[in-house]
Amino acid sequence: MSRINCTLRAMLLLMLVGFLLTCVLKARGATPATVDAEALLKRSDAYRNGWPSYVLRVKITNYEAGKADEEKLYEVSQKGPDKTYVEFMSPRDKGRHMLMLADDMWIYLPDTSRPVRITPLERLTGDASSGDVARTNYAADYAPVYLRTEKVSGDEFLVLELTARRKGSTYQRVLYWLRAADARPVKAEFYLTSGKHIKSASFDEYATVNGKSQLRRMTLSDEIRHNSHSVLEYSGIAPRELPDKLFYQGRTDRF
Secondary structure, eight states: OOHHHHHHHHHHHHHHHHHHHHHHHHHHOSOTTTOOHHHHHHHHHTTTOOSSEEEEEEEEEEEETTEEEEEEEEEEEEETTTEEEEEEOSGGGTTOEEEEETTEEEEEOTTOSSOEEEOTTSEEETTEEHHHHHOOOHHHHEEEEEEEEEEETTEEEEEEEEEEOSTTOSOSEEEEEEETTTOOEEEEEEEOTTOOEEEEEEEEEEEEETTEEEEEEEEEEESSSTTEEEEEEEEEEEEOOOOGGGGOTTOSOOO
16 A cells, blocks of 8 residues: 555544544533633623622513412612512511521511521412522532433533532532533422422523513412412512611611
């Protein structure tokens, strides 16, 4: 065999190896070495916490067996990842307030002289817990690890596993699907310390607010009572400077 033919065969073989390697890399997509899970989680938080200090309203509609059961309205004031004040706006709940400071949460009731300590997992209404409304900064609450990339209808989604890193985290473990193109949350599965899959979420709708894409609608589904779900609708979100005294636990003028 001539030297020229040997050279051509070697070049063709190298080209084939390169082509196959490219195909393998494309098929594998993102890998743990190429995904910064911490940065990705912080990017995803921006869709639920657009500003360091802001106010919004949350309407929660609860459904049983596919029929609307009740509606609840809340005004949420959040300052940083560790301060949240929630005012209950529905007529039947007037006078109730909820406060979150770091890992501690309290509810203020009109007929009690002192606030009652609660946990983020305690039921607020329907399938929504107190933490689902008050604890929305996942980067502060959970340590993320990249698991895999999934393709659905041509779109790529990055799957993160979140593990609670503080006692105030609402859930012990979360599986979190983010759109690969922009880290926008798509869905989540929530697990207890026992490993039980207690709840799922779908992030259904987003809207542009002051130039930022913000969550507009989310659905929480009960994985134990499968005929129950709650729809959370967010409105009136706006950046606002909030005074520290709003988050003072010892305030006596809540009512």
